[in-house]
Amino acid sequence: xxxxxxxxxxxxxxxxxxxxxxxxxxxxxxxxxxxxxxxxxxxxxxxxxxxxxxxxxxxxxxxxxxxxxxxxxxxxxxxxxxxxxxxxxxxxxxxxxxxxxxxxxxxxxxxxxxxxxxxxxxxxxxxxxxxxxxxxxxxxxxxxxxxxxxxxxxxxxxxxxxxxxxxxxxxxxxxxxxxxxxxxxxxxxxxxxxxxxxxxxxxxxxxxxxxxxxxxxxxxxxxxxxxxxxxxxxxxx
Numbered sequence: 001x002x003x004x005x006x007x008x009x010x011x012x013x014x015x016x017x018x019x020x021x022x023x024x025x026x027x028x029x030x031x032x033x034x035x036x037x038x039x040x041x042x043x044x045x046x047x048x049x050x051x052x053x054x055x056x057x058x059x060x061x062x063x064x065x066x067x068x069x070x071x072x073x074x075x076x077x078x079x080x081x082x083x084x085x086x087x088x089x090x091x092x093x094x095x096x097x098x099x100x101x102x103x104x105x106x107x108x109x110x111x112x113x114x115x116x117x118x119x120x121x122x123x124x125x126x127x128x129x130x131x132x133x134x135x136x137x138x139x140x141x142x143x144x145x146x147x148x149x150x151x152x153x154x155x156x157x158x159x160x161x162x163x164x165x166x167x168x169x170x171x172x173x174x175x176x177x178x179x180x181x182x183x184x185x186x187x188x189x190x191x192x193x194x195x196x197x198x199x200x201x202x203x204x205x206x207x208x209x210x211x212x213x214x215x216x217x218x219x220x221x222x223x224x225x226x227x228x229x230x231x232x233x234x235x236x237x
Contacts, residue, residue, distance in 0.1 A: 008142040011054040012096070016141055019094055020084060021047045026059065029081035030073035038069045049084075052113050055138050057096070058103075060121065060130030063162035071132065074100050080136060083144060087152040093144025101135045108133045127162035 012020070025043040032038075042048075042059060049059040061071065074080065078099040085093040105122045108114065121130055160168040 003142075008140060010140065011138055012051055012057065012141055013054070016094055016096075017051045017054075019086070019092075020049050020051060020057070020096075023047075023049065023084045023086065025085070027083040027085070028070050029083075030070045031077050031079065032073045033076040038073055040067075040070045047117075050115055050118060052111070052115075056135065057138065058108065058118075058133050058135045061102075061132040061134060062128065063131055063164075071102055071134075074102055074134070080134075082136070085144070085149060087150065088154055091146040091149040091151050093146075093149065095140065095142050095144055096136070096138055097140040098136045098138045100137075103133045103135050105130065105133070108135065127160075129162070 009016075024046050025041065026049060028040045028042055030038050030040075042061075044060065044062075049057055051057050078101065080098060080100040082096040083093055084096070108118065109122065118133075121128070163169060166172075
């Protein structure tokens, strides 16, 4: 219990604020209404996560986030877990947990405590212009120890902010397109695999099951993410 007594806060203290201000990345954990989890990644220029006060922070969602798993989950379940890892200096990390809201550019500008940097970001015409903001009410903040965190060295990379270019986004790196979804859905005359529909599609869809044989487009599932229950039914096309 000493860790919780000595290291866990219910707010962002000045040292944590300085730490977050120099970070260029954060890992984001969310879950849908059924508790199905997703872990994602966000990045930006140093300080892209803004501390509005010791209980509130916000970060931008840029164009190019096409999966929408994190935002979809937050519409169903506001709980969020953030992990900032300093791979380049201290190798220390910071956990920040709380509840989140998804705000438009217009909605976040209604806040009276908005930093001028956010206003400038919204007004820019560049591809780095945010499309949404995630506003987090902090409930827990605590250290991630550096014991097993590697010290890394940064290399130059051109960042194509907000791009829709598939090659710049990584393309089909894992060759997933070589595996037939039609076969996974049983549309090849198979024995009828089930496909679980998770509520990652913007909060409009709950959990459910689609049985193979019925075309997906006939199912009222919205933009959900589909996962085959039996992974062994995936085979090269």
